[in-house]
Amino acid sequence: MLSIQDLSRPGLKPFSIDLNEGECVVLTGPSGAGKTLLLRAIADLDPNKGSVFLNQVNKNEYTAPEWRRAVCYLSTESGWWADDVGIHFPNHQSAGELLPKLGIGPDALNWQVARLSTGERQRLALARLILVSPSVMLLDEPTSGLDPESETMVEQILLQKLAEDVSILIVTHSSDQANRLATRCLKMNSGVVSEDIA
Amino acid sequence: MNFISLSPVDVGISALLLIINALLSIALRLGLAKQMIIAATRMVIQLLLVGLVLKALFDLASPLFTSVMGLTMILFSGREVMARQSRQLTGWWAYGLGTTAMLIAGTVVTLFALTTQVRPEPWYEARVALPIFGMILGNTMTGIALGLDRLLTSIGRERSAIESRLALGHTIKEAMSGVLRNAIRSGLIPIINSMSAIGLVSIPGMMTGQILAGIEPMEAVKYQLLIMFLIAGGTTFGVLGAVLACGWRLTDNRHRLRLDRLSETKQA
Known part of the structure; x- marks a missing residue:
């Protein structure tokens, strides 16, 4: 589904991988290893070299927003561009259905961003992304600030998405989470990615 | 028409106020005495020089020398704009962007005024062209400096909000609209404020000068109105041009935010 060939940028050695439908690849490695740079390069948020294909179509044949x-x-750090939570969700009906599955009441759409806790921000940002219905999700430590209960809810949603043939590339520091989600594990060190056999 | 010519002694007496200010600053330990004296000395030298230069230019009546003078004014104002940014674009852009915006906005509006409203004979007469150009340039400079400074500081602060939108597939235009709008607004607020306060709170310097020089108040008012419209026009063009060009420079055609084109060094 997602095929990456020799993707590189400053701080990141050429990286190749094929990600199948419904596959979850877990990326681990010390802070500063370049995990975020890699995810950003795949999303084309920074200038990069190499090629990335989605269903055999080159990235450059899509417009960047597509x-x-x-x-x-x-x-990791969610960004908010308005004071009201609701403005960040174009479709309030589908948001209202999704949010309870992440442990957030649907009235959160009427809240102010300023009063959200770190964990609420993180789950709302994930909900925002899920509602875009992407084919591939690149998640940078989506559960790092969450209590165990919320973490389980997030993982349940991710497993459900995998079952719907969405592919996930996820960065995490938790080996337990890696065991629960991963179909494959990769390790990253100083900009170099290697298969984690352990 | 009668106007009261000032002798150097008269001007010197008014400068006494500044000496008193400096003494007050020393007494109150404000630490402003030195700055104040330097600024005042600069003002005296710069104005005397410009008086001499203008006199020479008026006598020469050469379009070439008039343009050279105009260009020099732009180059200096470009430096002022750059010096007022807390963050700057990398390379040539730091100086070039604001300067180019002022060059275009100032020149277009001045030419417009000279050819259709004031119409001196010949149209490029330095006595008319340079003061008008200077008034437009001074105000456009302030607007551009404020607008660019606002954009360059807020784009760094709003980075995660802008990139969150980009990551969700919003276009760069949507993602940048907020910071661009705020930057343009902060560049234009001074001119809007000065248009609303003029006459009530302050009688503008140019009008005061004309009235002191013996011109009928209504004639002075007409000139002041003309100048204010030109200033507002020039400032708007300049701020829009500079802010939008800077926004364009800090993004690319793959809808990315390019903060690598922004220098990290902060100036005081």
């Missing part, structure tokens, strides 16, 4: 709706990146 590409990012299909291959959607979630950063």
